[in-house]
Amino acid sequence: MKEQTMVRLRDSKLTWPIQRFIEKLNLALIPKKASFEYQLKYFIELLQIEYLLDIGAHEGEFIQRLDRLQCSLDTVAYEPSQNAVKKLSERFASKVDIKRLAITEDGRTSELWDTGSPFASLKKRKDKLVGQNSEIVRSITLQEAAIDLGKEKWGKTLLKVDVQGSELEVLRSGGEFISSVPLVVAEASLQMFYEEASTLKDIISFMTESSFSIGGIHTPRFNNGSPLDCDIIFIRG
DSSP states (O other), X not given: OOOOOOEXXXXXXXXXXXXXXXXXXXXXXXXXXXXXXXXXXXXXXHTTOOEEEEESOTTTHHHHHHXXXXXXXXXXXXXXXXXXXXXXXXXXXXXXXXXXXXXXXXXXXXXXXXXXXXXXXXXXXXXXXXXXXXXXXOEEOHHHHHHHHOGGGGGGEEEEEOOTTOHHHHHHTTGXXXXXXXXXXXXXXXXXXXXXXXXXXXXXXXXXXXXXXXEEEEEOOEETTEEOEEEEEEEEO
16 A cells, blocks of 8 residues: 555644534645545545444544545444533434443543543543543443454454543554454543543554554644644554
8 A cells, every 4th residue: 555644733722613613614724635534535435445343432523534535444442431422422322322331451440530521531630620520430441442343344443542541551452353354543642631541652553463554643632832642543454
């Protein structure tokens, strides 16, 4: 496969909201082929992806992004936060199989930290935010979620992982599934808000050791002019 790697850093914290607004007008501030959306759709079509396993679905932001790209995938969404699942169900219950479960490395019950935002985490925030409450939630491993999806679908599945600092643990729990899935989108923190959060280096190391190449790296969110995190597209081979 021809290498499609594109690394792009946005140049200010205002670029992301401006870019979202401009895209609604069907225009672009950047070359179309350098955008996350263009690359994602390119690989979905190239690899003939039919299914989405959405780990850390939150309120359905990634599902909505695929809708905008006119990528209709059969979707199973995992989200442990009760508040997020409620919103997710209101928006997508008729088209998405929603499971209120966390994905962890050992598949045991876990403590979920909730700050009141849509982005609850199994990692406790370092900044001790007011209102950071916790609850015990059920969890399974990524391999178990993949088996529930159906092994015959693995070769046509896009795996998306956005779990607020626990991405490496989720990926490591994938077992045989990680050796079969052709396309992965994973978030990696660039500012360490969570205790013992996965690092960009660790995620890339694990994925390259698992026979993936980087298809693109994008930094869509900023805090005081510095990138908060990045979305990485991994392709097998």
